[in-house]
Amino acid sequence: MVKKIRKSKRKSKIKKRIKRRIKKKFISSGGGKVYYGFDPKFEFSGELKNLMLTPPPASLGRMEKRIAGLGRVKLALVSGVFLNKENVADLLIVGDDVDRRKFKTFLKSLEAEIGTQIIYAIMDREEFSYRRAMFDRFVRLMLEGPHEILIDRIGL
Amino acid sequence: MTNQIFEELFGSKARVKILKFFFRNEAGYFDLPSIAQRVQERKTIVKKELVRLLKIGFIQKRNKPLK
Numbered sequence: 001m002v003k004k005i006r007k008s009k010r011k012s013k014i015k016k017r018i019k020r021r022i023k024k025k026f027i028s029s030g031g032g033k034v035y036y037g038f039d040p041k042f043e044f045s046g047e048l049k050n051l052m053l054t055p056p057p058a059s060l061g062r063m064e065k066r067i068a069g070l071g072r073v074k075l076a077l078v079s080g081v082f083l084n085k086e087n088v089a090d091l092l093i094v095g096d097d098v099d100r101r102k103f104k105t106f107l108k109s110l111e112a113e114i115g116t117q118i119i120y121a122i123m124d125r126e127e128f129s130y131r132r133a134m135f136d137r138f139v140r141l142m143l144e145g146p147h148e149i150l151i152d153r154i155g156l
Numbered sequence: 157m158t159n160q161i162f163e164e165l166f167g168s169k170a171r172v173k174i175l176k177f178f179f180r181n182e183a184g185y186f187d188l189p190s191i192a193q194r195v196q197e198r199k200t201i202v203k204k205e206l207v208r209l210l211k212i213g214f215i216q217k218r219n220k221p222l223k
Contacts, residue, residue: 035219036187037183038182115180
């Protein structure tokens with residue numbers, strides 16, 4: 001009788017120890033990971049998607065202010081997801097001394113708002129003029145494709 | 157402005173961001189930490205919303221990240 005009690009006590013002790021270790025992440029709970037994804041069988045999937053993705057995904061006016069605060073930005077234009085059009089990139093910033101750390105936080109919050117990753121390019125003025133002069137494919141597609149200019153201090 | 161409308165309509169900023177996230181990444185499956193990171197919201201809040209969305213059948217769960 002006494003032995004049995006001791007045994008069960010020991011078992012619960014071990015269980016507790018394992019639980020504590022899972023909590024502290026020393027060991028993994030094993031296979032318990034859950035992944036979530038959109039269910040195409042959802043009743044209003046088409047309607048809701050149209051409703052949520054058709055309007056411009058971010059306020060361009062607010063974006064303009066935030067981009068202007070990143071450094072000496074000469075040119076900023078949006079395309080791609082911001083206009084619901086296809087293009088090589090979604091965001092192009094031309095400027096000298098653009099604060100990369102500020103830009104990263106800006107990008108993160110923007111991506112959170114939109115719900116997807118943003119394809120972007122940052123270059124200084126010199127590189128931009130050079131690429132433009134030699135009809136660089138990327139720059140040409142951005143300027144000739146559908147786009148909206150937020151900041152323009154170059155005089156495009 | 158449109159974002160503000162959605163936030164008021166759906167009653168939660170996090171929920172709007174999560175809905176958009178799933179629409180924009182329709183084919184993918186993501187775990188809680190990566191969803192929270194991508195929508196820039198706290199895990200506890202995201203978890204609550206995921207439970208809600210799961211209940212109404214907007215999302216599915218599985219234990220593998222790929223289809």
